[in-house]
Amino acid sequence: MDTSAKTRTAISPRRDEDFPEWYQQVVRAAELAEPSEVRGCMVIRPWGYGIWENMQRQLDAMIRATGHRNAYFPLFIPLSYFAREAEHVEGFAKECAVVTHYRLKTDEEAGLIPDPESKLSEPLVVRPTSETIIGASYAKWVQSYRDLPILINQWCNIVRWEMRTRLFLRTTEFLWQEGHTVHETEAEAREETRRMLGVYEMFVRDHCAIPVFAGLKSDSEKFPGAVETMALEAMVQDRKAIQAGTSHFLGQNFARASGIQFQTREGKQEFGWTTSWGMTTRMVGTVVMAHGDDDGVILPPRIAPTPIVILPITTKEETSAKVLEACDRLAAELRTRKFLDDVPIQVEVDRRDLGGGVKNWEWIKKGVPLRVEIGPRDLEKNSVMVSRRDQPVKTKESIPVDEFVARAPEILGSIQKSLYARAKEFRDANTRPIDSKEEFYDFFTAKNASKPEIHGGFALAHWNGSREVEEQIKNELKVTIRVVPMDDSPEPGKCVFTGEPSARRVVWAKSY
Secondary structure, three states: OOOOOOOOOOOOOOOOOOHHHHHHHHHHHOOOEEEOOOOOOEEEOHHHHHHHHHHHHHHHHHHHHOOOEEOOOOOEEEHHHHHOOHHHHHHHHHHOEEEEEOOEEEEOOOEEEEOHHHEEEEEEEEOOOOHHHHHHHHHHHOOEHHHOOEEEEEEEEEEOOOOOOEOOOEOOEEEEEEEEEEEOOHHHHHHHHHHHHHHHHHHHHHOOOOOEEEEEOOOOOOOOOOOEEEEEEEEOOOOOEEEEEEEEEEEOHHHHHHOOEEEOOOOOEEEOEEEEEEEEOHHHHHHHHHHOEOOEOOOOOOOOOOOEEEEEOOOOHHHHHHHHHHHHHHHHHHOOOEOOOOOEOOEEEOOOOOOHHHHHHHHHHHOOOEEEEEOHHHHHHOEEEEEEOOOOOOOOEEEEHHHHHHHHHHHHHHHHHHHHHHHHHHHHHOEEEEOOHHHHHHHOOOOOOOOOOOOOOEEEEEOOOOHHHHHHHHHHHOOEEEEEEOOOOOOOEEOOOOOOEEOOEEEEEOEO
16 A cells, blocks of 8 residues: 555645646635636636635625725825826836726727727826826815814725736736725824734734734835835745735825825915725735645635535435425524624525535635534434534534534634634744845745746745845745734844844745
């Protein structure tokens, strides 16, 4: 018997064989999304969109709780608006999709073509972000300090032309929320920037079950036109970083560009202090890469479209009616129970005319937190067979029906906590302080030439603040500074590359 043979898994290749391809296969097998007929864009399928809807609903409630309200602004932005903020336009120029005509005509030789007579007097940019178009409205709304603060968020789509795309992680069109605020003072705007990063950190930690490092972006990595960018960085299972939310202190840069001025309490004219912040559908991909295994997705219960699926085991026609009746009765009882967000538990009874094994594996690949089987034998014992997705897929526990109904919220909470603990243990095991250039290069050098994705993880290393050093490391190792931590306990030392003084360690990693 060949004991070296690997256990068969639902997803091929396995994570340790080809992580990028594993990710693509998981997304496909779980029916989260698929490439569209439009190059670089994706179709988000119902299960994947259900995850995003839960993220959207929960994050929106957290944003509203801080006093923000939702609005909507145009998809198209006049080209001249970008030109007003030089650093901003330079940062996005290569990613912009531009509308130049508003009508088509039929040409005998070429077929449908843009009508030359419909050329726009000014091209329109399909929004890559909305600071400039929202600023135009704010300039009209703000006249006095009494009009401040303005606290607005919008949920919308964004277009940034991508040459290399990956479902959820990097697509030409994606969904997000973007908050845009105006404040009377610099201190208020800086406080807003920090507060919203804190909202994101709470959401990613408590809802998506992912630990993060929070901090400042270096000048070369910050948002184009921002004075300061704060970000969250999560580690996924190939030990790379994914940015999981950003919050930008824009100073008065965009207020000057858009003409957002107000009369101060002293009767003077001053430009507003603005912020912007956002989180995207990239979080769906981040959850997959942080928690998934070689059998598919593993979803934290809080964001799962359906936390519990009931699978009727109906092999004999004479018992099927009783089994289905018991499944419906259990589902109804579970829906009266509430989970962490004080929301009724969503339950689905899978009544499809498919084999039990086929249905079971479909839900495993989709990552549903709890699978509950009910068959004739379970009816006799008044029990159910329960499988947790955070445990090996063949692990089952027989639980009396009444006990399961009572414990369901607790079990879901246990899965939520276990996924966070597992992700944090992995992140901490692959994060370490590094104190020399040689050690740093070794940490980020592939240990196996056939698997260049296998490298160290997150390095906590001193840096002298030099952009030249940062660019050199990026070019040589494809490693960047993910965040400069903002904690209150800096550890002075020496830059591992130059030996010059350094105020604190920063987080370095390869990233998506």
